[in-house]
Amino acid sequence: MTPVDPAAAESDQTTTTEQTETETDQAATAREENSHPAHGETLGGARPDAGSTASKDPDDWVTGDEPITGPQKSYLDTLAREAGEELPADMTKAEASEHIDRLQQKTGRGA
Numbered sequence: 001m002t003p004v005d006p007a008a009a010e011s012d013q014t015t016t017t018e019q020t021e022t023e024t025d026q027a028a029t030a031r032e033e034n035s036h037p038a039h040g041e042t043l044g045g046a047r048p049d050a051g052s053t054a055s056k057d058p059d060d061w062v063t064g065d066e067p068i069t070g071p072q073k074s075y076l077d078t079l080a081r082e083a084g085e086e087l088p089a090d091m092t093k094a095e096a097s098e099h100i101d102r103l104q105q106k107t108g109r110g111a
Helices: 006-035 070-083 093-107
Strands: none
Touching: 070 093
C-alpha cells in the first residue's frame, strides 16, 4: 500500500476548488457581458418595419424551410379562426410567419 501525504491531498483539493471558482467566475462574467445591451439598443421601441414582427425577411431565414413550430401552429390557428380563414396545417416556419403577420393586421392583434 502506498502511503498518502495529507499535505499533497489537501493541495490537490485546493487547486481543484480554485479551478472551479475561476471557471464559475468566468461563466458569470460571460453571462453579464451578454446581458448588457449594445450601446443605443432598446426594447419595446418602434420597429424599422412596423407592419412586421420579424426583424429579418422570412424568405431569408436559415430555418425558414423547416416545418411550422407548435407555438406558431397554435397562434396561427387562433388568428385564422378570428379572421374566419382556414389555412393548411402543413407549412414552413417562413410561411407561417407571413400568415401570422397578415392575420395580425387583419384581426388587429398585431398592432
